[in-house]
Amino acid sequence: MLVKTFGSAVHGIDAITITIEVDVTQGMKYFMVGLPDNAVKESQQRIEAALKNSGFRMPRMRVVVNMAPADIKKAGSAYDLPIAIGILAASGQMSADGLSQYIIMGELSLDGSLQPIRGALPIAIQARKEQFKGFILPKQNAREAAMVNRLEVYGVSHIREVVEFLEGKTALEPLKIDTREEFFHAQQTFTEDFSDVKGQEHIKRAMEIAAAGGHNVILIGPPGAGKTMLAKRLPSILPPLTLQEALETTKIHSVAGKLPADATLIAHRPFRAPHHTISDTALVGGGSIPQPGEISLAHNGVLFLDELPEFKRSVLEVLRQPLEERKVTISRAKIAIEFPASFMLVASMNPCPCGYFNHPEKECTCPPGAVQKYLSRISGPLLDRIDLHVEVTPVPFLQLSSPQEAEKSAVIRQRVIQARQIQQQRYQSYPGIYCNAQINSTLLKKYCAIPQAGMQLLKTAMERLHLSARAYDRILKVARTIADLEGTENIQIQHVAEAIQYRSLDRENWGA
Numbered sequence: 001m002l003v004k005t006f007g008s009a010v011h012g013i014d015a016i017t018i019t020i021e022v023d024v025t026q027g028m029k030y031f032m033v034g035l036p037d038n039a040v041k042e043s044q045q046r047i048e049a050a051l052k053n054s055g056f057r058m059p060r061m062r063v064v065v066n067m068a069p070a071d072i073k074k075a076g077s078a079y080d081l082p083i084a085i086g087i088l089a090a091s092g093q094m095s096a097d098g099l100s101q102y103i104i105m106g107e108l109s110l111d112g113s114l115q116p117i118r119g120a121l122p123i124a125i126q127a128r129k130e131q132f133k134g135f136i137l138p139k140q141n142a143r144e145a146a147m148v149n150r151l152e153v154y155g156v157s158h159i160r161e162v163v164e165f166l167e168g169k170t171a172l173e174p175l176k177i178d179t180r181e182e183f184f185h186a187q188q189t190f191t192e193d194f195s196d197v198k199g200q201e202h203i204k205r206a207m208e209i210a211a212a213g214g215h216n217v218i219l220i221g222p223p224g225a226g227k228t229m230l231a232k233r234l235p236s237i238l239p240p241l242t243l244q245e246a247l248e249t250t251k252i253h254s255v256a257g258k259l260p261a262d263a264t265l266i267a268h269r270p271f272r273a274p275h276h277t278i279s280d281t282a283l284v285g286g287g288s289i290p291q292p293g294e295i296s297l298a299h300n301g302v303l304f305l306d307e308l309p310e311f312k313r314s315v316l317e318v319l320r321q322p323l324e325e326r327k328v329t330i331s332r333a334k335i336a337i338e339f340p341a342s343f344m345l346v347a348s349m350n351p352c353p354c355g356y357f358n359h360p361e362k363e364c365t366c367p368p369g370a371v372q373k374y375l376s377r378i379s380g381p382l383l384d385r386i387d388l389h390v391e392v393t394p395v396p397f398l399q400l401s402s403p404q405e406a407e408k409s410a411v412i413r414q415r416v417i418q419a420r421q422i423q424q425q426r427y428q429s430y431p432g433i434y435c436n437a438q439i440n441s442t443l444l445k446k447y448c449a450i451p452q453a454g455m456q457l458l459k460t461a462m463e464r465l466h467l468s469a470r471a472y473d474r475i476l477k478v479a480r481t482i483a484d485l486e487g488t489e490n491i492q493i494q495h496v497a498e499a500i501q502y503r504s505l506d507r508e509n510w511g512a
Contacts, residue, residue: 001025003090005082006103007067008126009074010119012337013251013292015126017103019068020079022086027062034067037075037289046077046108047084054112054159059091073334075289078117081106081136084159085166095167101133104162112159116140121247121254124148134174136162144254144263146175147247179265183246186267190236194409197233199399200226206390206502208412211237212419213481214435216323216345216385218308220504221392222362223355227348230392231304234346235269236409238302239417245300248340252299256292270301270343276310280318290330290337295322298343308347309377316382319345323385326438345386349378360393375505387437387474389504419484436481441473448476454496461500475499 007018030044048058065083067074082104089096105123107115116138124145127135134152135145142155152174156162164170194204203219207230210217219227241249246265253259253266274283274294285293295303305311322328326342351357352371357364364371383389420435426447427433439447450458458475461467476491478499483491 001090001092003086003096003099005086005089005099006132007079007082007105008103008119008123009072010122010255011072012290012339013122013248013255015119015122016069016072017126017130018072018074018079020082020086021064021066021068022083022090023064023066024059024087024090025062025064028060030063030065032065032067034065034070035073036067036079037073039077040067040074040079043077043080043083043108046080046110047087049110050080050108050112050159051084051088053110056088056093056163057091059087061091063087063090073289076118077107077115078105080108081114081159081162084108085162088163094163098166102136102166103127103132103134104136106136106138106156108159114138114157114159118257119255120145121147121259122251124151124153125251127151136165142175143177144250144259146177147179147250147265149179177264180243183243183265183267186264187240190268190409192233192236192409194233194237194412195406197226197229197406198402199395200230200392203230203390203392204407204412206388207234208237208416209478209481209485209502210234210344210346210388211239211412212416212435212485213387213423213477214344214437215387215478215481216347216437217388217390218347218349218383218386218505219390219392220349220351222350222359222394225392225394227392228304228306231273231302231306231346231348232271233409234302234344235271237412237416238269238344239413239420241267241269241300249300252292252296252339256297258297268301270298271304272298272301273304273306276305276307278311278315280312280315283315284318284322284328284341285330285339288332290332290335290339292339293328295319295328295341295343296339299340301343303343303345305345305347308349309374313377313379317379320381320385326432347386350374351391358391383505387478388502390502391504415485418487419481422484422487436477436484439477444473444476448480448491450476450479450491450496451493454479454491454493457493457496458500465500465503467500467503471503475503478502 002023005020007020008015009018051058088094105117120141121144124135125148128148128151136154139155139157146153154172155175165172221227250266272294283294322341328341329338352366352374354365356362357371423435479491479495482495482498
């Protein structure tokens with residue numbers, strides 16, 4: 001008897017429906033075709049034990065399992081449940097009625113219980129798109145899939161529940177959650193706040209400018225000056241995620257298996273801080289079956305690289321193209337997958353190996369030339385993609401011990417949102433451009449014109465501070481963002497003056 005069940009394969013951050021055909025006829029042996037990987041092939045032993053321990057039997061006949069389309073590689077253990085249900089229906093142990101209405105996915109334990117799967121959200125989105133009635137999956141992933149409306153999502157914990165439900169012996173209640181209410185409620189709560197940071201007003205100002213224009217930023221300062229503390233609070237002043245951004249971000253984390261069991265839509269912009277020993281594959285993504293890396297997990301959020309010079313040179317260099325393209329393509333012999341990677345890069349570093357170059361109190365113990373050598377670990381092309389270079393100085397005791405509370409993130413966030421709204425309106429005719437950091441040279445000339453006095457100031461600064469040529473465009477973009485924060489249509493001389501001070505590492509004599 002031939003029976004069809006339906007599963008799904010995750011391809012990048014999207015899903016493709018897989019038809020699982022099971023044919024049980026006279027003969028012997030078990031055959032599985034359709035490009036299954038080792039985890040899928042091993043399902044035979046799991047399924048046989050699970051059926052036996054759940055009161056069913058594995059047919060002692062010729063069993064052929066075909067997974068179509070046959071030219072797409074099937075990976076992972078999530079096909080255990082649809083294959084097992086197909087075998088039970090094809091061998092006459094349960095009714096095959098209604099199987100065509102459901103996507104079924106789940107990994108089987110030997111006792112018949114179900115283990116969680118990856119990619120439940122994109123699978124549910126595709127199931128709704130193809131007008132399936134419902135999605136049957138492990139209970140641990142039910143909330144994740146229930147984010148998709150107009151689809152009945154059934155969370156189950158054992159294969160017996162699935163069989164009894166499909167035969168109509170028991171009724172299961174589809175899980176329903178109010179995604180929008182939970183999402184908008186969660187957006188208002190942050191564990192980190194800028195009011196926790198004492199002093200450092202000029203650094204907070206730089207972070208506000210970075211958030212308002214989507215600019216990449218690097219913080220340079222001695223140990224304990226507050227670089228990491230400031231970076232961790234950046235998501236609290238970024239504009240809130242839209243529903244579309246939240247859905248895309250959640251899909252990426254779902255595919256990577258990074259969502260908790262009680263997951264709902266990701267409400268806060270991601271903050272990823274990989275260790276400096278990370279490999280280039282772990283950063284950009286990869287593997288025989290490509291999975292998203294840290295830059296994709298930071299999509300619509302912040303990628304924080306602490307102690308930037310300690311990262312391997314090859315790891316830093318792979319960032320260059322994603323920073324420009326805002327996506328990354330992972331190519332393998334038989335597959336090429338594109339992952340989104342639109343993130344803000346925030347980096348921090350000590351100014352020298354000992355950490356105390358330019359410190360107001362402690363003396364630097366590095367030998368001559370050590371500062372330049374330390375900085376040279378970061379390539380010019382990478383620095384070229386970082387708009388703001390901010391020097392962080394230690395906080396004096398009087399400011400640290402002050403009882404006065406600093407400005408809250410919510411107040412700063414409102415100013416950032418207003419500036420972003422100005423930019424979105426300005427660039428609404430240019431697809432893919434939403435903030436000042438993304439504009440090209442053509443838009444730079446159109447929207448970043450500065451008065452003659454500002455041009456003269458910029459010329460003088462470049463000559464006296466020995467700023468490199470690559471600083472010119474970055475200063476204009478930052479000046480445009482400062483003007484937007486003030487609600488000014490045209491860039492003024494004071495905006496240019498403030499932007500100039502955020503190019504410390506472009507000074508040719510920095511660290512000399």
